Amino acid sequence: MHGLRTVHQPLPHWKHDITVSGAGCYIHIPFCAGKCPYCDFYSLPRPAEALLDRYTAETVRRLAAQAGPWRSLYLGGGTPSLLGAKRLGEILRAAEGKLLPGAEVTVECNPSSTDEALCYALAEAGCNRISLGLQSAVPEERRRLGRGSGLDRTAAATEGIRRAGIGNFSLDVMLGIPGQTEASLRATLSFCLTQGARHLSCYLLTAEEGTPFARLASAGALSLPDEDAQRALYLCACAFLEERGCPQYEISNFAQPGYESRHNLGYWDAAPYAAVGPAAHGFLHGRRFHYPRDLAAFLAGEPPEDDGPGGDFPEYAMLRLRLTEGLREDLARTRFGHGIPSPLRRAAEPLAALGLLRLNSEGVRLTREGFLLSNAVLGRLLDADSR
Numbered sequence: 001m002h003g004l005r006t007v008h009q010p011l012p013h014w015k016h017d018i019t020v021s022g023a024g025c026y027i028h029i030p031f032c033a034g035k036c037p038y039c040d041f042y043s044l045p046r047p048a049e050a051l052l053d054r055y056t057a058e059t060v061r062r063l064a065a066q067a068g069p070w071r072s073l074y075l076g077g078g079t080p081s082l083l084g085a086k087r088l089g090e091i092l093r094a095a096e097g098k099l100l101p102g103a104e105v106t107v108e109c110n111p112s113s114t115d116e117a118l119c120y121a122l123a124e125a126g127c128n129r130i131s132l133g134l135q136s137a138v139p140e141e142r143r144r145l146g147r148g149s150g151l152d153r154t155a156a157a158t159e160g161i162r163r164a165g166i167g168n169f170s171l172d173v174m175l176g177i178p179g180q181t182e183a184s185l186r187a188t189l190s191f192c193l194t195q196g197a198r199h200l201s202c203y204l205l206t207a208e209e210g211t212p213f214a215r216l217a218s219a220g221a222l223s224l225p226d227e228d229a230q231r232a233l234y235l236c237a238c239a240f241l242e243e244r245g246c247p248q249y250e251i252s253n254f255a256q257p258g259y260e261s262r263h264n265l266g267y268w269d270a271a272p273y274a275a276v277g278p279a280a281h282g283f284l285h286g287r288r289f290h291y292p293r294d295l296a297a298f299l300a301g302e303p304p305e306d307d308g309p310g311g312d313f314p315e316y317a318m319l320r321l322r323l324t325e326g327l328r329e330d331l332a333r334t335r336f337g338h339g340i341p342s343p344l345r346r347a348a349e350p351l352a353a354l355g356l357l358r359l360n361s362e363g364v365r366l367t368r369e370g371f372l373l374s375n376a377v378l379g380r381l382l383d384a385d386s387r
């Protein structure tokens with residue numbers, strides 16, 4: 001399907017040091033105003049105010065027991081903005097003393113629960129980055145996704161973010177919405193850039209098992225774009241954003257230079273991170289762990305469950321290869337005392353000939369075509385390494 005490409009192209013220079021010291025911290029807020037029909041994240045309908053207070057108090061209690069320092073803090077969900085300014089302020093202030101100077105502090109927000117007052121309160125409490133769920137700027141596509149609020153709410157939210165002095169915000173965009181075309185996708189991406197987004201996350205819509213979308217798809221009542229259409233939309237997003245100064249830096253993520261998500265870069269560099277909240281995953285002291293998807297257990301003070309050791313070379317390679325920078329020989333050598341193993345390099349050669357990755361003395365990195373087939377490509381590379 002692809003012509004032969006040279007295997008000796010230079011790798012791009014990486015300008016952002018992602019092997020910095022210090023861990024990140026992820027806090028999960030598992031409440032949403034409603035359930036989106038495609039979502040399989042752990043999120044519950046908005047509970048009574050008293051339970052939101054209890055959740056906040058338990059999160060603050062658990063944060064107090066964590067050791068920093070953290071170079072990034074990320075409140076995700078769910079819909080953290082649903083907690084409101086006061087509770088979010090309590091959580092952010094509980095973490096404040098554990099943050100390194102200049103730490104990136106992100107709060108995920110839904111436009112329908114994000115007004116100017118909330119933005120000012122977040123900025124006051126130390127938030128310097130907001131991630132806003134948009135999905136699409138096309139009304140018909142938004143309706144298909146079950147998105148209630150209109151674009152005016154998103155525009156009001158981004159205005160509030162700017163006024164509050166939070167110059168760094170990200171918008172989530174969905175690729176592969178039924179009926180989406182390259183033209184409608186470009187309209188959505190243009191809207192994002194016009195709003196002033198420094199960072200975009202573009203995720204492919206999939207019918208995850210157990211969701212209403214999966215049931216509709218299996219009943220033939222929902223038709224998602226086929227692989228060729230998904231490929232065209234993905235490549236369209238990559239090219240459109242690159243041409244406008246917002247290049248891809250990870251399979252699904254794009255940013256103006258210097259605005260890459262430092263918190264997420266930590267995940268892809270297999271850096272340690274603390275975690276708090278039901279369904280949250282963490283990685284500390286060489287061990288992975290997770291909290292069960294169980295609000296009651298979290299509120300009762302149950303500890304997270306151990307998932308065993310993490311951060312070995314195959315895991316590190318798998319995560320690094322999600323980045324456009326890829327797996328670097330020098331960083332691997334510093335971290336593991338050896339470079340990229342010969343079996344992995346040998347397995348990479350035929351994939352490079354297919355145009356799915358680039359390979360040279362500096363490292364290995366996937367191309368956009370490789371990202372589209374990342375599961376198969378990574379499986380081939382890492383399977384070879386384990387033999």
Ligand code: SF4
Pocket residue numbers: 031032034035036039040041043077078079110133
């Ligand atoms: S707002 Fe986000 S987390 Fe909540 S149900 Fe929708 S997609 Fe899932």
